[in-house]
Amino acid sequence: MSASFDKFFDQDGNIREGVLTGNTWLKLLTDTDNVYVNAERLDSIGSLSGKETLMYVMRTLDILDEISSEKELNKQEKDVIETVLKWSEVAKGGLSKERNEWRKKGYPIDIHNIASAEIYKDETGDDGLIYTLIKTHGVIGQCIRGEISVSANKELLAYRKYNALDMKRLLLVLNECIIRAVSDKIWDSVKVSTKSLIDNIVSGELTEFSPQYRLQRLCPGEMEFFGSDVDFFAKEIFPKYELWYFEAALSSFDMGQIRTILTNTVKEIEISGQEVLHLNFKPLADSLLYDYEGKKHVNVYKKRIIEKYLLDSSVQNVDIDVKIENKSAFVDFKFSKVCEKLIEFCVEAERSGLLTFEKSIIVLYDMFGFRRDAFDRLNNEDKYLMTMNNVSASTKDSIIDYVTGESVVDVGSGGGILLDKLEGKFPDKQIIGTDISTNVIETLDQKKHREGHKWNVLVHNFVDSTMEREVGSIIFSSILHEIYSYTEGTNGKFDIDSVKLALRNAYDSLGKGGRIIIRDGVKTSGNAVRKIRFKTEAGLDFFKNYVKDFKGLKDIPEEKKVLFIDEDKLTVAGDINFIREFLFTYTWGIESYAHEVQEQFGYFTLEQYREFFEELGAKVIVAKELLEPGYPDNLGQYLNLLDENGNVVEYPASNCIIVAEK
Template sequence: MSSNFDKYFENGGSLKQGVLEEHVWLRFLTCTDNVYVNAERLESMGSLSGRETLMYVIRTLDILDEVAGRDKLGSRVKEIVETTLKWSEVAKGGLSKERKTWIEKGYPLDIHNIASAEIYKDVTGDAGTIYTLIKTHGIVGQCIRGEISVSANAPLIDIKDDEKKAILMSLNECIIRAASENIWNNIKKSVESLIDRIIAGDLSEFTAQYRLQKLCPREIEFFENDVKFFEKNIFPKFELWYFESALSDFNMGQIRTILSNTLDAINRSGKEVRHLNFKPLSDSLYYDYEGKKHVNIYKKRIIEKYILDSSVQNVDIDVKIENGSAFVDFKFSSVCEKLIDFCVEAERSGLLTFEKSIIVLYDMFGFRRDAFDRLNNEDKYLKTMNDVTSSTKDSIIDYVVGESVVDVGSGGGILLDKLEKSYPDKKVIGTDISANVIETLNQKKNRDGHKWEVQVHNFVDDTMDPKVGSIIFSSILHEIYSYTETDGGRFEIDSVKKALRNAYDSLNKGGRIIIRDGVKTKGSYPLSIRFKTEAGLDFFKNYMNDFKGLKDIPEEKKVSSIDEKTLTVTGDVNFIREFLYTYTWGAESYAHEVQEQFGYFTLSEYKEFFNELGAKIIFAEELLEPGYPDNLGKLVELLDEKGNPAEYPDSNCIIIAEKQIT
């Protein structure tokens, strides 16, 4: 434990005798029935202990000891900073009776620096330097994050102290480092620069452009109209609390709508508001998945629908105004809340029946039902997919030509990164039909410093302009085939043909379409699977009922026999192939994989189609990804019609088609 923890607590974690009488600040933080935590700082929502605020203060005191030794702070400076740190969070503590008294006195407990200063003055009678430091506690950091105006630091100018810089620098290092060492390392120069300005009496404001960039560090695209909106409606009027933790997963258009609706609610109330506090939204927007905190994508999608159309029922913005603060959240109908709870529990369970059930609700939430809308198991799925297919994903990059290359259906951005690394001088463009995927990719680009660009685009509907050198369809055409609704429903080859024709028309002369995807087995013959467990046979029966692809094969031929005793099934090679390459991903991915038909063209059908387009086939090969038999061999035996061990049908193909120059 830390040295400061040991000052107040025994080895077992209980308080030492008499410390509460001597240290009133400690009593407020330890004897409390109020748990006040910033969800932004949590790795897991389930990790709450109730001591988060106390332990944060202890960390600040430990850091102060380190800083005092390093910078040789005088005893008086250290005492001022130490007292400030001890009292700066007390408004987050206290028992219900004490908190009720503070509220009756008008202390804004959710603006904890102001309330803590008043509580300190009540207890000590001191309204001098330490009172001012508590009242302005954290404001330097908030200025640098763009949340409040520089002028909020005005009280610090009046502090008459020869060692003001040492006090302010050490205080801010303690409170910022205790939250995050990385944040402190990134902004300490900015902190020092702002403190120098405050000491010099310079409270000139940062530009609206600068503040907006700091407010939305993960948001790439905002325009002049966005800057003007904040400059006119937000920055001169309000301080922003918990803005980034609540809104960083929304795009700028959505943020503007949320703010506009919040301002409307404030105007209707007729009350004076100085603070926009988004902590309620930040707290309610997260939940745990596999032990880690994630945005509740179900709530977020419903909020997004409301943002597009405020008449949407079951959800509305919820703005509560108290003591000059507007607390922003969204409220959901009880039915909506139950659906959200169901989806969360279904996702957590990983059970096949729940995974199937969740598909029924997708249309209600407007989800894409494909490999790149897997919610919080997406990272795990993409890692598994990448491990299995890394060899062919790497090899197709070698066929890229021209000055620009498009990755269709970029998903998690894995191929974009590979292309950027392999071709630093080419323009790399990612596309997806989902605005949410593009939003996430833009955040990744900004966070990791990539140069590639992304845009919403669907080749089924349109060509690209300007034309490009290469277009890559890596594991995406089968999704176009499986999810595009046509006059004939889903699983219609015309959707693939339209996408490829539009892609071909989007190429410069000499440009290439590069395809890596599933391949359909030519012909028809029986193939059998002998499962090694009864669970495998149950999985197969579910697949029989749920898979709607292979419309060209009569139902009675898809599965010709099931032997319960030997756990053996026999069916058409293409049905068996589709099942096997779904089964390999397991129950957690079943609800998504069963929606898709992996093979839609045979290799010869690919060649015929590109010949009709007038393209030159540079390379065409079908193959079996080694990851499939390696994984499936633990689960099944594959048999031919005579009961002998059979080879797995090819799973994938690579096609390189070039647009003729003449």
């Protein structure tokens, strides 16, 4: 605690007997049900105690005691500053009854320097120097931050020469106390500017800062703005309004978004027809912040919804919220109840940890029947399709060489990159794209008309039916493992019959000489044991989560999937197929975990592919397996793969290419 605090409180934090007598300022700061603090200065929202304002005032008094001798303050000067510091924050205190009375009197209690001055005058009858210093308390700092005009200090001009007081010294000490009590670092950065502005006030010069300078001070750091932005502030904002909590609320937005917020705020003010002198963004600052892992963060879910509204004001479920009281406009955004619940869901899921968060999002997929794969399809279908189109297509290029016949079907066309490649290589063939997602087909259809493609698309699922007419080639590129992982067969998910049914229907859709072309994961033959030695505990944690969450490989007894986990040596051992599935999930990282853990990438060995197609009467003309080079390159950073005896071994094959001809 501080020395000033100890004057008024005992070691248990209880107020000392009799100290409230004659100290109304202290009663208002201690006996309050109002928690008012600039969240910008907090490390954690959860750290709020309700005593922040009181402790801030105590720090200002401590600093005054510390520097009064150094600054050679006389007793009258110190007494004036001490009184100002004690009373300057009282509008943030008081009980609800008192605060309501202040509002009825017209005191703008959220513009706390003005309201505190009026409360002081009510209590003491003084409307002189101390009243004026309370009223202008913090204004110099706001000028330096670009929030208000220099002319807001004009009331100080009447006291430039006041009795035995050195006003320059008095103002400098007062501002050092109030700024250092927030942060010594901030004081170090502004003390030269503070001294310069005080020099001007004492000399009677209230020269305004340029709009360019004010905007630079309002938007510190890397925020970019242009001449049009300076003109906007110079004409629409600076001459009309003081800005409160501007940086605290708006620093995470870009200048275009800030201008939209301000423009919409001004429109609401004009519609109201009320006089407004202050734009107060504290409600927005408070609502945008929350705690994650014990630290304050911007609520990115709420911010993204606001950003969408700022791009298109017709967006439903969110709108700007401007409340006007005592010439102040309080700015925030209001959300529909549905929108608030969704934000709440995302925040709570995130607080459970990233893995739980990703898995919680899957709950929404299950509830609403959205398609699920390695991409976040719920909140950004466009991003999914763009990602699909940007995927390296080297293997896809190679499988195109096996196409035959006059028509070719791309199963699960996604973003359409394979359709484009097929059209480029076979301009005279009929190319058909399919997907089980109506949204994907609609987007592909738009792409077709926008870019002038000849291929066609349709909603189709080979698990359900054959094509309506015979085709020359059918390509399954990284699709069959999704059919295997997500289709609810008679035995639930991970039912090989779903893959067999899709392939039979595809085979029946071929004309004579037609081909099924597969590019997908491959299962490893045999039941060898493989070990993994992780290089970090994070890798072992990932593995333990995978063991708990992965539901595939039903053909392997549970006790054989994982043979042991040695936490001390960061080593695990298990069946080669379980280890292989883990490896090729781990390489995608924790962000994709919730999706990837639901999929079994290898469902047939190379030999099982051969046997199945031969049973159909097909001729297997290509059957080869390969290891994508990116897998060992990436995984080598995090682990070593060993055989049963602890020797380093090569990774099992990850993919295969199968071509079966009718």
